[in-house]
Every structure is written in C-alpha cells, then in structure tokens.
Amino acid sequence: MKNTTLIKGSAAIALGAALLLGGGGTLANWNASATQTPGTIVAGDLNVVNGVGAWKDPSGTTIDISTYRVVPGDKLTFRQDLNVTLVGDNMAAEIATTGITATNGFTPANVTVSDVELTVGEDPVPATLTPTGATQAVTATITFEFKTATSGRADVNATYNFNNVGFTLTQVAKPLS
Numbered sequence: 001m002k003n004t005t006l007i008k009g010s011a012a013i014a015l016g017a018a019l020l021l022g023g024g025g026t027l028a029n030w031n032a033s034a035t036q037t038p039g040t041i042v043a044g045d046l047n048v049v050n051g052v053g054a055w056k057d058p059s060g061t062t063i064d065i066s067t068y069r070v071v072p073g074d075k076l077t078f079r080q081d082l083n084v085t086l087v088g089d090n091m092a093a094e095i096a097t098t099g100i101t102a103t104n105g106f107t108p109a110n111v112t113v114s115d116v117e118l119t120v121g122e123d124p125v126p127a128t129l130t131p132t133g134a135t136q137a138v139t140a141t142i143t144f145e146f147k148t149a150t151s152g153r154a155d156v157n158a159t160y161n162f163n164n165v166g167f168t169l170t171q172v173a174k175p176l177s
Helices: 002-024
Strands: 045-056 075-087 093-098 111-113 117-120 136-146 166-171
Touching: 045 166, 075 093, 075 166
Parallel strands: none
Antiparallel strands: 045 075, 075 136, 093 166, 111 136, 117 136
C-alpha cells in the first residue's frame, strides 16, 4: 500500500507543478516591446533634357540649317541648351556626346568640326557634375567651318549630317571632398 500512496502522491505533485508551469498557476512571465519609425527612403534623380538649339552664321545671325547653303569661308556655330537634373546626396555624373564624326560627307582637308564644348554659363563643364539644388543649364556648342582654302569645285553639294548627335549623362562615384 505504501507504493500506491507514493505513486498517488507523486502524481499529485507532478499535476500541481504542471498546472503552475503550464499557465494555470501564478508563475509570472514578464515581457515588453517597443516600435520605431525608421522613415521613408526616397530616390534621387538624374536626367538630361534637350532645350532650345540654334545655328548661327559668322555674323551671329540665327539661320535655318535646312535651307542654308554653306560656302568656303563659312563658320557656323550650333548652340544647344541642355537641362541637367542631379538630385541625390551622393550624386555625381559625367556628360558626354555621341554621333559626331570628323568630316562626314565633306573632304577632310576642307572642313573642321569642333568637338562639342560644354559650358555652364561661360565656364567649361567640370569633369564631374554635382547637384546644385536646381536644374543646371548646360550649353553644348559645335562649330562647323568650311575652310576658305577649299579650291575648285571641291565639296559642291556635299552634306554633313548632324542628325545623330546625342548627350548622355552617366552617374559616377562622387568625388572626395
């Protein structure tokens, strides 16, 4: 009988402990929580948009390039406004041109086509553009010169096609300050 009482007593103790530990008792379990609002991440912007562009003759008069016929001694200048947007805390970009060839349809000895000159105001564009807080006005200038020394009937009815000139803005690593 001793064994039965021992078994019954052990079972009662085990049941009591299970009730205390399993949620039916007074054993406390503390916990706490907190939340944080980390904020919103917002992307910057990088864009280049063509503005107004115009060709001018040697006297500075705006011309219609589709009807103007160049002759030896002419030096024409094209100015294209570009609106450059750079927004971002670590933003930096380079601007490059594409589509300009040395002479296109003219005899190389008879014409000169300048590389595109990029300026902000009157200053050359730095190697790396950085945000200014507003859209930057960049001016692209190309000069086409039909040399005076062209002789005979060289390059009569020749053409130079500027239809594929492009401007590319590419993000680069921000220069160290």
